[in-house]
Amino acid sequence: xxxxxxxxxxxxxxxxxxxxxxxxxxxxxxxxxxxxxxxxxxxxxxxxxxxxxxxxxxxxxxxxxxxxxxxxxxxxxxxxxxxxxxxxxxxxxxxxxxxxxxxxxxxxxxxxxxxxxxxxxxxxxxxxxxxxxxxxxxxxxxxxxxxxxxxxxxxxxxxxxxxxxxxxxxxxxxxxxxxxxxxxxxxxxxxxxxxxxxxxxxxxxxxxxxxxxxxxxxxxxxxxxxxxxxxxxxxxxxxxxxxxxxxxxxxxxxxxxxxxxxxxxxxxxxxxxxxxxxxxxxxxxxxxxxxxxxxxxxxxxxxx
Amino acid sequence: xxxxxxxxxxxxxxxxxxxxxxxxxxxxxxxxxxxxxxxxxxxxxxxxxxxxxxxxxxxxxxxxxxxxxxxxxxxxxxxxxxxxx
Numbered sequence: 001x002x003x004x005x006x007x008x009x010x011x012x013x014x015x016x017x018x019x020x021x022x023x024x025x026x027x028x029x030x031x032x033x034x035x036x037x038x039x040x041x042x043x044x045x046x047x048x049x050x051x052x053x054x055x056x057x058x059x060x061x062x063x064x065x066x067x068x069x070x071x072x073x074x075x076x077x078x079x080x081x082x083x084x085x086x087x088x089x090x091x092x093x094x095x096x097x098x099x100x101x102x103x104x105x106x107x108x109x110x111x112x113x114x115x116x117x118x119x120x121x122x123x124x125x126x127x128x129x130x131x132x133x134x135x136x137x138x139x140x141x142x143x144x145x146x147x148x149x150x151x152x153x154x155x156x157x158x159x160x161x162x163x164x165x166x167x168x169x170x171x172x173x174x175x176x177x178x179x180x181x182x183x184x185x186x187x188x189x190x191x192x193x194x195x196x197x198x199x200x201x202x203x204x205x206x207x208x209x210x211x212x213x214x215x216x217x218x219x220x221x222x223x224x225x226x227x228x229x230x231x232x233x234x235x236x237x238x239x240x241x242x243x244x245x246x247x248x249x250x251x252x253x254x255x256x257x258x259x260x261x262x263x264x265x266x267x268x269x270x271x272x273x274x275x276x277x278x279x280x281x282x283x284x285x286x287x288x289x290x291x292x293x294x295x296x297x298x299x300x301x302x303x304x
Numbered sequence: 305x306x307x308x309x310x311x312x313x314x315x316x317x318x319x320x321x322x323x324x325x326x327x328x329x330x331x332x333x334x335x336x337x338x339x340x341x342x343x344x345x346x347x348x349x350x351x352x353x354x355x356x357x358x359x360x361x362x363x364x365x366x367x368x369x370x371x372x373x374x375x376x377x378x379x380x381x382x383x384x385x386x387x388x389x
Contacts, residue, residue: 073342216364217311220341223365251340 007157007235014158017097017288020119024156027162030156031276038279039165041301042189043146044168045196046273049188050094055142060268062148062163064126066118071129071255077209083119084152086112088205119150122164128256131172134261136266140173140181146275159234163227168272172258175249178267182245185271186228189243195229197297198281200242202232207246232282244279310354311375315339319347329375331383344369351375357382 014020022029029037047057069075069082088098088111101108120126123145131141146167153160171181186202193200205227206218221227227246231239246269252258253265260266286293290303298304310342315334316325322338339347348367352358357379359368368378 076345078344159383212359212364213349215365216345216348219342219364220366253344256339 007159010235011156011158013288014280014283017178018157019283019288025162026156027160029161030192035279035283037303038282041303042275042278042282043165043167044302045192045300046189047144049192050142050258051184051188052168055144056129057146058124060120060145060147061281062120062150062202063117064120066114066116066174067228068125068129069121071117072121072125072252073225073255074125077207080210081151081153081208082121083152084114085117085119086173088113089113089115098104104214113274118304120147121208122149122270123147123272124170127170127211127228127259128221128252131258132256133258135261136172138174138260140171142169142181144169147260151255157235158280159236159240164277165275166272167275168270170268170270172253172266172268174260175267177257178269179247181226182247182269182271185269186230186243188246190246191234193242193278195300196265196278196282197285197294199230199243200232201239203229203231205229205241207243232281233284234277235284240277241274242277243271245269245271247248251269261298307355307376308377310370311351311372311379314347314354319343320341324346330373330376331371334369334371339369341366351379355382363370372373 015022017144019032019035023029058120063085066084069084074082079263090098090111094111098108098111101111126147127143127145146165148163149166150163152162154162169181169185171178180223190200190202203227204222207227209215209217221243227244229241232242234240248268248269248270250265252268257268282293282297290298292298295304305358312325313321313326315321319325319334319339320343321334328337332345341389348364359378363378367374369375
């Protein structure tokens, strides 16, 4: 693909070729069958590389109980990125005002209220409440998970979708086993990407925690090198994160009362891959027609 | 109420510590006493409100909130930090 460091020309090409179809809201796309085949192939390729015996896999809804935002601290750490599902909770008597506003093209947002449902913030967040109160072995309890996630960050850059899939492997256990999972997971994903013809670099990273308190969390995350990202060109020559690996210490273990055998809070780490981002990186690296991609890449994705 | 007592009150209310804040030594490591990263943010914001100050960026790090002593030192460095009456 092109030398341009801007994502605009790549976006235009993706839309012209109907690989993605844009909507009226920046960052929301419809995917073509070809694009979807790449995503599914990637999902399968990643699943096949998870080591060490049987790992339970869960496919999650794009929505989750709203409580999870609170219990994971997402609501205070990333209030600007979260999504809460609203609905009309009024009675018939309130309906006329809604009808009137919709009819006259006025804003009707104030007439709906948040429900008990939120959009999935991160695939692994949905897991912890289902493990609350349990005890995990020190060597680690691994779960593989895939979900549509949501980030409210409207952008014209196709690499920054508001709704995208994340595939993760999460481990809960001792600090050592959680850390080992993070570090081995990075290499495992990097190896898959290499087989797909993508050379990804590992860089230290921090989450985009919100506000002044967030600056404290981000500085701490970097100081202690808790999070790493795999970066590669996605929609322009400038590398962006296609995967991330995060050691949470006992943050989730403590909040969700997931314990080790000795009763102390379990430590956890997750290694997550942004499926759409990797798919875009493949189009960027190998061209717009998957039929023309190298045979080894096609075969790894099950497209051959 | 002196600064020390105010710091302890904030820690008691926001720190979710495993030890009562009144029983802490000035140099006890609060993170060892169960202060989580997220709780340390709440402590930071509550201290700002209690003392009427704003911590500058260079103090927005976990080490600032490591102990009662380090918090006291940071507040003293801000000059205008006055213990509330």
